[in-house]
Amino acid sequence: MYRITKIPAYTLLCSLLLTSLAVAEPMWVSDRFEVMLRTGPSTSNAIQLMVDSGTQLEVIERDAASGYSRVRTSGGTEGWVLTRYLMSEPAAREQLQQLTGQLTDAKSAGSGLSEQLNAIRGQHQAANQRIETLEREKQALQSELDTIKRTAADVLAIDSQNQRLQEKLTDTEIRADTLQQENQNLRSQQNRNWFLTGAAVLIAGIILGIWLPRVRWQRRSRYDRL
Template structure:
């Protein structure tokens, strides 16, 4: 076996071993909500495009952690959308338009009645599947809306509680200020009473200091007269 043959076999093996590129998954923009395309997988990223209802997309990857999927539009623009806003099947409106277009002219109408019946049955089954999916999406959206309403109600309740606590705090602060003022007033009153009491004690001491010696002197004078 020649060297060229060896190289050819090795090349074929390498090509077979190399992983094939992931095939893009088809998806469709929801026709129930406005689908926003963002620059990254979060609501904090900028909005770059608003998709039309039922727009066909290529789903390049899904980020389960953030709940976003990276998509490519028919025009080639790439961005991130919420995974729950993607549909696996075209919107019912698109299917109805396609069905209407199929039977809008004699050229598109099957000649065989059986073929017509099969086509109508197929479209009916497709529409029923789509209706089931829409009902499921609608139930999911209603559950999310109920959750959002509950969170909003809790937020309002917390806000009311915070306002009530602020009012109670203001009342307690006012009472505390009043008590501090009364305490200061009582303190000043006690100081004045102690000052008056001290003055009285001092006056009494001076008075006794002057009167008692005179009384003793008079007693001595009387004793000296008798002698």
């Protein structure tokens, strides 16, 4: 005889839950119908609600014999719908809406990128204008610097020339002072010479004045003796 092993109720319940979770998959209601969500897998079961086409449902289990699938709505309501009214992907209308939304997002992103690109172009253009302005300022400053250098060179040349002229003037003044001193010395010497000459002439005159009368007197005395 076969031994019948009793399985605890909680173990059986867990197995059923795991089986239900294992087969759960998303499905969408056909876009051609409104599907009736029933309390059981037959037309004799009561209708709980009408599910619009394109609604996403979660398939919990399938009953191939009845052609029904047990599903769960996003609101948590469970029931049975005909399996042939379920699709493995969203309805074309839903896909079109998603694609339209993605296209709109892409256009928005493209518009944002275009605005960013225009902003970057504006910044690039402003940077180029700033660079051109700085180049013009650089050329103007370079020209001014060249002028200052030429002026400074001229000033240095003038200063050097003035220094040479000042040295020449100093030498000339020294020579003039020397010549003046020599001239004064010559004048002093000339005056001394004139003074000595005059004194000599005066002395000679005095001597002659004294000597000539004596010579004359001696001659007369000789004549008188004769």
